[in-house]
Amino acid sequence: MTKTPLQFRLNGAEKAVFTEGGQNLLDVLRREVGDFAPKYGCGQGACGVCTVLVDGEPRLSCLTLAETVQGQAVETTSGLADGPELHVLQTAFMEHFAAQCGFCTPGMLMAAKALLDTNPTPSRDDVVEAISGNICRCTGYEPIIDAILDAAHNRRRSA
Amino acid sequence: MTIAVRTFSQLNEAASAIASDRDAAFFGGGTLIMRGINEGHAHISAIVRTTDAEFRAIRTAGSNFEIGAGATMSDVLANRELSFLHEAARAVGGPAIRNMATVGGNLFARSPYGDFTAALLALDARVAAAGSSGGRETPLADLLRDRERNGHGVISHVSVPRPAGGAEMRFVKVSRVKPKGVSVITIAAYLPLSGSRVQGARIAYGAMAPTPVRVAAVEQALEGKTLDASGVAQALAVATDGTSPASDPIASEWYRREVAPVHLKRLLLGQPA
Numbered sequence: 072m073t074k075t076p077l078q079f080r081l082n083g084a085e086k087a088v089f090t091e092g093g094q095n096l097l098d099v100l101r102r103e104v105g106d107f108a109p110k111y112g113c114g115q116g117a118c119g120v121c122t123v124l125v126d127g128e129p130r131l132s133c134l135t136l137a138e139t140v141q142g143q144a145v146e147t148t149s150g151l152a153d154g155p156e157l158h159v160l161q162t163a164f165m166e167h168f169a170a171q172c173g174f175c176t177p178g179m180l181m182a183a184k185a186l187l188d189t190n191p192t193p194s195r196d197d198v199v200e201a202i203s204g205n206i207c208r209c210t211g212y213e214p215i216i217d218a219i220l221d222a223a224h225n226r227r228r229s230a
Numbered sequence: 231m232t233i234a235v236r237t238f239s240q241l242n243e244a245a246s247a248i249a250s251d252r253d254a255a256f257f258g259g260g261t262l263i264m265r266g267i268n269e270g271h272a273h274i275s276a277i278v279r280t281t282d283a284e285f286r287a288i289r290t291a292g293s294n295f296e297i298g299a300g301a302t303m304s305d306v307l308a309n310r311e312l313s314f315l316h317e318a319a320r321a322v323g324g325p326a327i328r329n330m331a332t333v334g335g336n337l338f339a340r341s342p343y344g345d346f347t348a349a350l351l352a353l354d355a356r357v358a359a360a361g362s363s364g365g366r367e368t369p370l371a372d373l374l375r376d377r378e379r380n381g382h383g384v385i386s387h388v389s390v391p392r393p394a395g396g397a398e399m400r401f402v403k404v405s406r407v408k409p410k411g412v413s414v415i416t417i418a419a420y421l422p423l424s425g426s427r428v429q430g431a432r433i434a435y436g437a438m439a440p441t442p443v444r445v446a447a448v449e450q451a452l453e454g455k456t457l458d459a460s461g462v463a464q465a466l467a468v469a470t471d472g473t474s475p476a477s478d479p480i481a482s483e484w485y486r487r488e489v490a491p492v493h494l495k496r497l498l499l500g501q502p503a
């Protein structure tokens with residue numbers, strides 16, 4: 072069995088693990104690193120619950136070959152809060168009841184973070200586009216869209 | 231079974247490595263390869279990839295754009311000069327998929343995928359393979375015709391002629407899932423106009439055959455015509471000539487044939503999709 076050493080930054084902390092050939096990033100995060108925030112939904116790229124940021128860009132970790140993030144910065148929902156201080160998106164999701172069962176939430180939050188980091192003043196259409204690869208079976212999307220718009224607004228106000 | 235991952239800093243090295251290993255797959259963005267691995271039906275022993283920056287570059291060469299096969303849909307969208315390809319790039323998946331999906335991988339994506347490739351066909355793009363025959367460009371349509379035969383090697387770049395002044399590029403992807411879904415039919419139309427008359431149109435469909443295809447009958451029927459109801463009537467009558475759509479969970483063959491003229495009409499007349 073070939074094991075390949077892999078180093079990357081996860082939410083600011085250096086990680087060094089061994090990956091097996093063909094292993095995807097989601098598997099590495101959950102099994103080798105123990106970050107259970109990104110979820111395994113479909114493994115096909117269809118649901119978006121495994122969304123993480125790689126060098127600031129949203130990626131589906133289930134379709135990302137682990138080796139490709141060598142030396143790069145990976146962000147997951149585990150790194151959003153600053154100690155007890157929630158991220159502005161997390162607070163907005165809470166206030167808008169944007170999480171029901173919560174399974175889609177880690178992916179939604181990362182897709183939303185990628186949007187707000189590059190576009191501080193998104194339109195409703197921008198938000199819909201940003202989460203178009205993420206499926207939610209509970210909320211009907213409206214609370215999620217409202218939460219993201221509100222978070223953008225709050226972040227601008229506090230900036 | 232584990233899969234060996236072989237990473238090369240030069241595209242040519244990766245191309246030679248793959249040429250000597252029948253069970254290896256060349257890795258673009260991996261959206262389809264990784265899905266195959268996750269589903270357990272990727273019968274490959276090795277993945278060959280390259281970190282060559284050239285492979286991802288987009289440059290202008292005379293009146294052509296050379297798009298590295300390793301460029302992602304997001305790379306295309308970030309390039310302002312390629313605005314005539316933006317609608318097609320945006321039609322591929324959601325934002326995360328577009329950060330991964332490459333132009334090269336799209337050439338090999340099975341129907342109903344291949345939305346970007348349909349646009350490339352309408353633009354009369356040519357493709358070049360890495361390695362010994364390097365640099366020699368062949369028509370994209372030839373690659374698509376033979377692509378299941380595997381003799382194509384690694385594609386290094388796609389060469390796209392700059393659209394002529396006065397020519398219009400129109401694109402529509404019809405999907406039943408909003409805002410993002412798989413294609414029922416994708417239509418790309420390159421429409422050079424001489425006065426108000428069409429001269430040398432190129433029309434390509436996605437999801438209407440095993441690969442994206444040009445529709446010669448429609449192109450001929452549009453020659454010298456104006457883009458109004460009577461001008462496009464003949465083209466609509468032959469809208470599905472030469473196509474062989476599949477029945478899949480998205481749409482039946484019958485449905486695809488029925489709606490093809492409807493969407494072609496809207497596109498040609500500039501009506502909302």
Ligand SMILES: Cc1cc2nc3c(=O)[nH]c(=O)nc-3n(C[C@H](O)[C@H](O)[C@H](O)COP(=O)(O)OP(=O)(O)OC[C@H]3O[C@@H](n4cnc5c(N)ncnc54)[C@H](O)[C@@H]3O)c2cc1C
Nearest residue numbers: 116258259260261262263323332334335338339344345385
């Ligand atoms: C959730 C989801 C949604 C999608 N939505 C769309 C969509 O809307 N429209 C669409 O068109 N596609 C869609 N796709 C399919 C796919 O993501 C795209 O077609 C993409 O462009 C494929 O590129 P890739 O780099 O990821 O391919 P890879 O998975 O890397 O490769 C695919 C195939 O192409 C071969 N290949 C890759 N690059 C080269 C090269 N340079 N030379 C020779 N062979 C090469 C590989 O060996 C492999 O056989 C979707 C996929 C998923 C998972």
Ligand code: FES
Nearest residue numbers: 112113114119133
């Ligand atoms: S688990 Fe990755 S998209 Fe569903």
Ligand code: FES
Nearest residue numbers: 171175207208209
């Ligand atoms: S809250 Fe249950 S899937 Fe979105």
